[in-house]
Amino acid sequence: MILPKLMQAVVYRGVSNLQVELLPVPKIGRSEVLVRVAACGVCPTDIKKIQHGILLGPRIYGHETSGRIVKVGSSVTGWKEGQRVGLHHHVPCLKCHACRHRAYAQCDQYKQTGITAGFEPAGGGYAEYVRVMKHCLPGMVPIPKNGTFAEGAMLEPVNTVLKAIRRLELQPRDHVLVAGQGPIGLIFTRLFKLYGMKVHATDLMEWRRQKALQMGAASAHDPTSPEFESQIQELTRGRGVDAAVIAVDSDEAVRQAQKLCRGGGQVCLFAHTRRGVLSSLDFSIPCVDEKQLLGSYSTDITLQNEVARLVFSKSLDVGELITHRFPLEQTGEAVNLAAKPTQNALKVMVIQEEAEALRNEKS
């Protein structure tokens, strides 16, 4: 395949400063793969990095990426040009102390972002081509014939949700509170439903509460309503929920969830990714009431097959979550919309192979 020398890329140059630039197409080594990006989701963690300037530029963000392999290094086996793939930019070594304890996100190799379109590796999905480094090849997942690039790009976020669910000690028909019904909260809602739990969803936006009910929530609530807490007590026969997931960056949602959780239940933090923000906590809640407060971050490679099955079988139809598509040059607008979603916005994607992606979605 003859590749161009230059490509378009959206470069982060400083706080809220994204520039469309012409850069060299990445060169790959013998153990690496080059992928032509087709779709890339806009993820809240990237939005925070872009809008709060958490890391120094220049960087090319975008890590919920799918595309087509256009070049395979000479010592790479098992992959070929033309294959459509979903990517994971963090892959653990599976050998170190952290990995032996299944704390994959704490593995040193995992923390090294292994996909780049140039500069300090940062995902690179907001560019035309990305270089997949050797240690991230085990995170490449083939997209089956009936699968879309959009689905391929959703494997990474769905994996993060399934990983959090697997950290909870739940039994079928247990009650779970899912706070926040953005794209991630809705994936939680759908997966809990698939695994047989009763989901009580909360969101400030009525439209998102309706969506939660469509995705399988047993009930949906405005968490600021004065009746909300008594409704949950009633729905759980006075017991409280068995677990809660906090898919919104709100400390009040955490305190409310701790209150609504039964003794010995679990509250899982998912959206509190910003460091240095302090909040108060009554330590007798985890100690005396044994209500665990835990967190879950990023993906678990051992769940890749299960995630692919859920997404490509459309048991979890991620197409229902994708409301807005932008071309690469408009990545800035895509980020702004995802950061401040209008009424009906859920998952926002940067789509490059629009025609092909749409055609696949229809077939």
Ligand SMILES: [Zn+2]
């Ligand atoms: Zn993400």
Ligand SMILES: [Zn+2]
């Ligand atoms: Zn490791």
